[in-house]
Amino acid sequence: xxxxxxxxxxxxxxxxxxxxxxxxxxxxxxxxxxxxxxxxxxxxxxxxxxxxxxxxxxxxxxxxxxxxxxxxxxxxxxxxxxxxxxxxxxxxxxxxxxxxxxxxxxxxxxxxxxxxx
Amino acid sequence: xxxxxxxxxxxxxxxxxxxxxxxxxxxxxxxxxxxxxxxxxxxxxxxxxxxxxxxxxxxxxxxxxxxxxxxxxxxxxxxxxxxxxxxxxxxxxxxxxxxxxxxxxxxxxxxxxxxxxxxxxxxxxxxxxxxxxxxxxxxxxxxxxxxxxxxxxxxxxxxxxxxxxxxxxxxxxxxxxxxxxxxxxxxxxxxxxxxxxxxxxxxxxxxxxxxxxxxxxxxxxxxxxxxxxxxxxxxxxxxxxxxxxxxxxxxxxxxxxxxxxxxxxxxxxxxxxxxxxxxxxxxxxxxxxxxxxxxxxxxxxxxxxxxxxxxxxxxxxxxxxxxxxxxxxxxxxxxxxxxxxxxxxxxxxxxxxxxxxxxxxxxxxxxxxxxxxxxxxxxxxxxxxxxxxxxxxxxxxx
Numbered sequence: 001x002x003x004x005x006x007x008x009x010x011x012x013x014x015x016x017x018x019x020x021x022x023x024x025x026x027x028x029x030x031x032x033x034x035x036x037x038x039x040x041x042x043x044x045x046x047x048x049x050x051x052x053x054x055x056x057x058x059x060x061x062x063x064x065x066x067x068x069x070x071x072x073x074x075x076x077x078x079x080x081x082x083x084x085x086x087x088x089x090x091x092x093x094x095x096x097x098x099x100x101x102x103x104x105x106x107x108x109x110x111x112x113x114x115x116x117x
Numbered sequence: 118x119x120x121x122x123x124x125x126x127x128x129x130x131x132x133x134x135x136x137x138x139x140x141x142x143x144x145x146x147x148x149x150x151x152x153x154x155x156x157x158x159x160x161x162x163x164x165x166x167x168x169x170x171x172x173x174x175x176x177x178x179x180x181x182x183x184x185x186x187x188x189x190x191x192x193x194x195x196x197x198x199x200x201x202x203x204x205x206x207x208x209x210x211x212x213x214x215x216x217x218x219x220x221x222x223x224x225x226x227x228x229x230x231x232x233x234x235x236x237x238x239x240x241x242x243x244x245x246x247x248x249x250x251x252x253x254x255x256x257x258x259x260x261x262x263x264x265x266x267x268x269x270x271x272x273x274x275x276x277x278x279x280x281x282x283x284x285x286x287x288x289x290x291x292x293x294x295x296x297x298x299x300x301x302x303x304x305x306x307x308x309x310x311x312x313x314x315x316x317x318x319x320x321x322x323x324x325x326x327x328x329x330x331x332x333x334x335x336x337x338x339x340x341x342x343x344x345x346x347x348x349x350x351x352x353x354x355x356x357x358x359x360x361x362x363x364x365x366x367x368x369x370x371x372x373x374x375x376x377x378x379x380x381x382x383x384x385x386x387x388x389x390x391x392x393x394x395x396x397x398x399x400x401x402x403x404x405x406x407x408x409x410x411x412x413x414x415x416x417x418x419x420x421x422x423x424x425x426x427x428x429x430x431x432x433x434x435x436x437x438x439x440x441x442x443x444x445x446x447x448x449x450x451x452x453x454x455x456x457x458x459x460x461x462x463x464x465x466x467x468x469x470x471x472x473x474x475x476x477x478x479x480x481x482x483x484x485x486x487x488x489x490x491x492x493x494x495x496x497x498x499x500x501x502x503x504x505x506x507x508x509x510x511x512x513x514x515x
Contacts, residue, residue: 002267087269088219089277112266 003042003113004091006081008098010106011074012049029099037083039096043082075106088112118161119232122209123270125168129232129260132168139164204364207487208233209324210270212317216267216285221343222257225288226295231256234292234313243302244295244310274457282325286334286390288485290319293338297345298496304500307351315342329384333391339374343367357501359406389425411441428457436469444473464493466502475510483510 018026034041055067064109067089078100085091100106118139123133139160153159170341170469186302216230223245230236230244241250245503262268296310325331347361354363378398381391395419403409418434439447451470460466471486487507 059135088217089269089271089273092219112268114265 001084001086002091002115004083004085004088004089005111005113006025006044006083006095007077007109007111008079008081008106009075009109010078010100010103011102012076014105015078016049021084026099029097032096033097036097037081040083040085040094042082042084044079046079047077050076078106084088118157118264118477119235120466121161122164122168123211124207125165130265132164133232135167136160136507137169161367166413174363190211205325206272208320209272212285212321213272213281214263214268214270216281216288217263218281218284219266219268220259220262222288222291224255225284226254226291227256228259229314230234230310230318232308233317237314240309244307254463282328282330286322286330289314289321290334290337290390293341297341297418299498303497305496306345307356311338311345325341329381330388330390333381333388333394335376336377336381336394337390337397339370339377340394340401343370343374343401349498353498355498358400363404366401374398374401387420387424392421393426394423409440411437416432426446428454428459431457431468432460432463432466439469439473444476448473448477462493464490464499467493471472471503471506471510475506478513480510480513 004111034044037094050069052065055068055070056063063077064080083091083094085094088110089116095108098108101108119136122135123129126132126135142158142163146189147156172232212229212233217459220228227241227245230241231238237245238253238256239249241247241256242249245252247255248357265501272278292310293314296312296314297308299305315335315338318331318338321331322328322335342386344358347363347365348356348368350356368482373393375398378394381388381394385390387395396414398416399413414432414437418430418432418437420487422430422434428443432451435447435450435454438450448470451473452459453468454466455470467486467490471483471490474480474483474486484507487503487510491500491503491507
């Protein structure tokens with residue numbers, strides 16, 4: 001088995017513009033994803049808007065906090081899952097069930113974790 | 118042999134190393150004892166034994182890279198390496214790994230050439246017009262991704278198979294077209310690539326006999342390849358379809374391709390490669406250039422365009438219209454394609470336009486179109502042909 005981090009990216013404004021009904025369907029799709037993945041989901045969560053982000057970088061007098069995400073992009077990180085799967089095909093099959101993959105403004109990135117045995 | 122060894126090592130680099138060792142040993146042992154009855158099986162056994170040896174060593178076991186994902190349920194390392202069955206299965210698994218959609222298309226083609234067609238890294242680099250070091254880095258990156266992301270070494274499930282087979286066919290077709298008209302160099306055709314592609318298509322057809330798209334691709338390659346020897350004259354000049362010596366076309370390949378085409382077209386709806394093969398078959402069956410059924414070819418291009426919308430198909434369709442209805446009609450069909458960004462650096466658009474303009478006697482425009490085509494042409498044979506035509510139209514202007 002291998003671990004993969006599923007990074008969910010999308011356009012924040014489009015996420016904000018969802019109707020209550022769309023929001024409900026979206027939530028239900030995530031519940032269905034968790035059910036399908038079962039014990040394959042090791043963790044995950046939905047992130048607050050990027051407006052709440054604080055970045056830290058080295059400065060002359062130590063770390064300097066600044067307002068905003070580390071990298072400014074149109075598609076932002078909105079959530080993640082940490083999963084376990086036998087191989088990339090299995091990880092792709094599971095991640096394909098996420099509602100963000102079906103929407104045109106969003107998508108996911110699948111990153112394998114370095115495994116130390 | 119490499120494919121069978123991968124199943125033991127679960128690591129592409131290590132498998133390549135072991136295969137190399139086996140060849141080296143063969144040189145020594147075969148010279149002493151003679152060539153064994155089944156050289157392929159001999160090499161595979163030696164490579165696999167070497168792999169098992171290396172894997173026993175602790176240093177190798179402590180490698181930090183994760184290993185290839187092998188489906189133990191399908192077959193285990195204890196399987197006999199001899200016989201065509203398991204070896205073919207291994208090759209099929211390997212091609213699905215090399216052509217996995219999570220790898221970039223360039224990397225898919227490069228891995229297929231290196232690991233399934235047996236080209237050296239230098240030869241793959243030449244086919245791609247990049248330096249050997251660049252290609253070596255690209256191959257290493259792809260192999261690292263296969264291991265780290267655990268791209269499986271397995272034939273995909275029935276559900277995923279059609280899409281995945283499609284990706285493999287595209288790679289095999291790309292290998293063929295790269296060889297068919299070399300993107301650079303002295304020669305028009307690179308036989309190592311075209312032959313490698315035909316071999317891969319044959320293997321896929323043997324292993325996936327019911328697949329209409331696979332039959333279509335093999336038919337297309339055979340029908341196109343039947344003309345290979347006549348595409349350049351004895352002194353190395355380009356011979357267009359109109360000028361080729363049709364008595365020298367490979368009749369066996371045409372017969373085999375035509376039979377496969379019938380099989381490929383039995384599926385509904387027809388697939389992209391089957392329609393392309395049907396177009397190649399119309400050419401193959403015409404006894405002379407003048408007998409070509411252009412109405413049939415135009416109709417097939419319309420079908421192809423609906424199945425697979427693509428500016429290159431539009432260009433070929435416009436050329437066929439020009440043959441059916443005359444150069445004026447062909448030129449009119451080409452006109453909208455000049456705005457197509459995907460064709461901006463595609464030399465065949467300029468060359469086709471130049472030909473129509475030349476036949477209409479519009480010398481000045483023909484001249485600039487030939488100049489454009491010449492600037493975009495890749496290999497020396499095509500360049501020589503275009504330069505000759507350019508001299509002709511310049512002469513006619515005066």
